[in-house]
Amino acid sequence: MKGFNFSGIRFRLLLLVVLAVLPAFALTVYTASEQREQANSMARREALGLVRMASGEQEELISGARQLLELMVQLPDVRGGDNAACNRLFEKVLSQHPHYVAFGLIKPDGSVLSVPVASGPLNLADRNYFKKAVAIKQFAIGDYQINRITGKPTLTLACPVVDGDRAIAVLFTSIDLNWLNRLASKTDLPPGSSIVMIDRNGTVLSRYPNPEKWVGKTMPEVSIIKTVLSLQEEGTVMSTGLEGTPKLYAYKPLEGIGRDAGIFIYTGIPKDIIFAGANRILYRNLAAMGLFAAIAAFLAWFGGKLFFLQRIKALLETTRRLARGDLNARTELPYGGDELGQLSRAFDDMAVALEQRDLQLGEANARYRALVEQIPAITYISTAGSAIIIRYISPQIEKILGYKAAEFIDNPGMWLDKIVPEDRRQVLEQRQTFHASGKPLSSEYRMLASDNRVVWLHDEARAVSGANDGPQFMQGVILDITGHKEAVKHAQLRYERLQALRSIDLAITGSLDLRVTFNVILDQVTSQLGVDASSIMLLNSYTQYLEFAAGRGFRTAGIKNTVRRMGEGNPGNVAMLRQNIHIPNLQEARQSFSRYELLLGEEFVAYYGVPLIAKGQVKGVLEIFHRSSLSPDQEWLEFLNTLAGQAAIAIENASLFNDLQRSNIELTLAYDATIEGWARALDLRDRETKGHSRRVTEMTVCLGQAMGMSEAALAHVRRGALLHDIGKMGIPDHILLKPGPLTDEEWEVMRRHPVYAYEMLSPIAYLLPALDIPYCHHEKWDGSGYPRGLRGEQIPLPARIFALVDVWDALCSDRPYRRAWPKEKAREHIKSLAGTHFDRDVVELFLTMEW
Structure with missing residues (x-):
């Protein structure tokens, strides 16, 4: 159904029809289920009655045979073993009772005298009924079998001829099992039904109908036979039989011959026959309901269009025009007293109100723009989610960042793209928190201006809530705080440099070990001046040579081998001339840089040398190396000279302390020598x-x-x-x-x-x-x-x-x-x-x- 709207009114009307039919359908199915259950119960009762009747017939037959055998063993001809007389007796009984197949007298050696006479010598000494009758000297029932004399399925019964305490012969008779077929033919079985007798091995002893096809076959794997043999009791079950069709089966063991005989009878009624009546009623009821549902669906489909759909489409079209901004749109439907008429009136009233509100909003927007575009800050309106989509931004954006306001409005991702990459994650996380909590947003971040300047911005925003109580959009003001940030950074730099000078002062006053003081000075030089390496060379006042004293940031040990005479090389010239030397590019000045070979592998580019002067005397040289170009400002150079002055003071203090310590040692030695002299003088006296x-x-x-x-x-x-x-x-x-x-x-x-x-x-x-x-x-x-x-x-x-x-x-x-x-x-x-x-x-x- 191309273009079919499953959420439309037509579909909902059809759904109502279906919902109305469903209870009747459920009731019909339930009724059919009850009828099927009644049919099933009736069939179970009939089947059980049939197998019970067959079992009763079998029990009566066996009981009559027992009485006859017990009477015949008392006759003199039988007890005397007279063959001719016995044959006459047996033929007479067979002619009067056709359900007996044969009679016979088994002698103690197993030889048989029987009617009809077997075609050859016959010995039945191995038969279970013969052995049992001799052993217990009472009536015994044998197994179901195919009679050796008649070739028919039979059940053999035996009764011993007892003389004193021994059995001198065994009288037996075989009952024809075709009585089951005769019983079935008299019974009004449903079409397709069957009656089957089996033994404990699953062998078919008798079957109606088609006995010739199944009798004598052993099939314990058949589902119903497997069930009967496993349960060995009376019952019913839905299963498959010899033909493989599903039937309702009733089964029962034949108890009149003893439970150890292992003979079972079962009957099966086809499932289709049992439920045929209930199914016909179900199909008739379903067909009636289907016809009713079709008629109701037809009326709902075409009646819905006539009475509802056309008017609703007019309302939808008016809504779409209003959504597109056409505030002059009206429904043009009659205002009746029904619900759709009242809805049409409400739509038109809403359109009039929207038109008036739009006029008021336009006037308020003009006043708002006139106000916000005068203040020295950026005002904006954007979406409240993590995606920054600008709905409005004031013209001050061009003065502060150099971009047109329209660029941000037309390109939704531009604002986030222009935020410095290091600050984007912070901004997104703050906006997500703002969206989740609705609390005011206060954020500081950097953006790239159109001329690639980095501009610091301070963003203050408030949420404007929607109908669902969550932030619908955000209004904010952005201030350019680049100047403030630079002032703070400059103040922080000054503070850090003062702290560095204090650390050096503490090192100078706290230790007179120049190695400790030099380590502190060089740490502050590399960190505060932002250079890669630095070293201090001390002037030996006796040899007038500058010698390496300490270093920081070098990859190799070459700098430690530096020794320069006053006036030799860059450090020598710094000390001799008492002024700073700056080499912007050591690669270009490698001819004049005498230590180039020593510093191979360092990859230095820029060099600064500063003399260390205290009380007018040169104490050494502070050298700075950097692996890229240096463009320092005046404040950087002044701090470098200050650090050099601190280093010179440290050297001067250490020299004074060493001189004082030397004097103290000499004075102590003089005291001790004097004391020893006094002691020797006392010894001499x-x-x-x-x-x-x-x-x-x-x-x-x-x-x-x-x-x-x-x-x-x-x-x-x-x-x-x-x-x-x-x-x-x-x-x-x-x-x-x-x-x-x-x-x-x-x-x-x-x-x-x-x-x-x-x-x-x-x-x-x-x-x-x-x-x-x-x-x-x-x-x-x-x-x-x-x-x-x-x-x-x-x-x-x-x-x-x-x-x-x-x-x-x-x-x-x-x-x-x-x-x-x-x-x-x-x-x-x-x-x-x-x-x-x-x-x-x-x-x-x-x-x-x-x-």
Whole structure:
């Protein structure tokens, strides 16, 4: 159906017709289903009745045969085994009862006397019914089989001839199974129905109709036979039989001959026959409903066009004209009292209102444009989604970016294309957030002007909501903030450079190691000036050579081999002339650039050299290398000179510190030499103690080191040990050098020498930390020493150490009045004084050491 509109009114009318017919269709189908179910139930009952009747017939037949056999085995002719008499008896019974096929008497050896007589010798000793009758000595039922004598399908029944406790013969008869066909022919079976008898192996024993085609065949794979053999009970099922057609089957085992006989009978009624009546009613009802639906659809299709569609098309055409901007469009339909008439009136009223609104909007738009086109900013209206489609933009766009307003309106993707690529993602994400939340938009981004200038813009926008409460479009104002951004960038640059200078100042004041300071300076040079590499060369004031001191950003180590004489090469000329040198292109100036070979592989293009001058003296050269062209402004050059001044100050400070440190070392050496001279003078004055000061000093320092004293403390210990007897300079010679014992008064004077030492050395600040030994080395651990009677840890550790060493050296040295003690004896003496004269810890450590 070309051009058919499935959402149109005609289609909806047809859909109503279909919906109206559907309940009747559903009811018809439901009724047919109920009728089919009733037919199915009736057929199941009929089929079950048939198989039950067949089973009953079989049971009555077997019961009559049993009674006959049990009567005949009592006859004398049978019990005596008289062949002639038995034959006459058997022929008479066969003539009176045609459903018996044969009678016979089986002798104990299995030979048979039967009527009709078999064509040859026959032995039935292997038959199950014979064995069973002999074994149980009672009536026995055999298997269904094809009789060997008559060739007909039969069921054999046997009854033993018993003499006392043994069976002397077995009387048997075979029942013709064609009774099933006779029963079926009398029964009013539906067309296509069948009755079948099978054994436990699936062999067909009897079938109506067409027994000759199926009897004797074993087919356990047939669906209905498989079901009967697996269930072995009464029931019904819808399945396929021997012909392969679907039928309703009823089945039942033949119970009158014992369940172990394994004989089953089933009947099948074709499915089509069962449901034929219900199907005829269903098809008749469906045909009637189809005719009714067709008539209703025809009326809906053509009546809809006549009564509804023509007027609705007029309304649609008017709507399309209004959408195209034709506000003069009217429906020109009569205003009746029905719904379509009222709708026509409402359409025309709406068209009049739109026409008036358009006039008002035009006037408001003119006033709006007159207002926004006067302010020094871009005003715009655009879509609210992530796609930036400009609906209106003020003429200021041409002044700020150089583009015509019409270019952005005619090309929807132009606005996004002109945003600097690095800012596009930010702008799109902000617009998506704006679209989702409806909150005001505030954004800053860069755009390319028509002359390829980069212009910074500040965009402020508000959402205008639509009928669905989401942003319908956005109104915004854009300001050119390029000047503001440049001012901020310039201020930030100044701040970073001030921070760089502060870092250099901190490095200069915090460390006098030029390597540390140079690393900080070169880091700031490369980062703040935006160059690839930089180096500092120091001037050796003695050789007048510039030597490499530090570098940053070099790929190779060639720069480290730079050594230039004053006035030689670019750094030499910078230092000699005391002015900056700039080489814009090193490739072009390779003849004059003497280090070109050293810097192969660096790919430098631009070079700057700046002299490092402090207090009017050249200290070195700061060099800058860049792998592209440099076009610095005046502020850049001024900052470069400032950094060079900082580097010069660092070099000057380091030189001053080195000079001062050298002077301090020389002064310290002079002090120590003076102290050693005093010690030698004391040893010369006291002839009995020659070399004593040197020995006790070395031992005291060694023991103090073992006690864990610091190197700084040990320096003062050394000075104190050398000057331990400096106070004896205040003792008169007649007492100090007296060969005999001293009187009490003389000992009083002698014991004053530690006090004299304190009075002599305490005014000297350099020696004040060394006073512990000269002042306290005669104090004792138990407080019995002099000059102050200190005890225990009141005595400074250096004095405690020296007191022990002083006694040891005295004991182990020769004196005019005695020989030196053996070391073992001296050790024992020292050990005996632990805790009285000496500190126990010092004694313990002393005795572990080799002296």
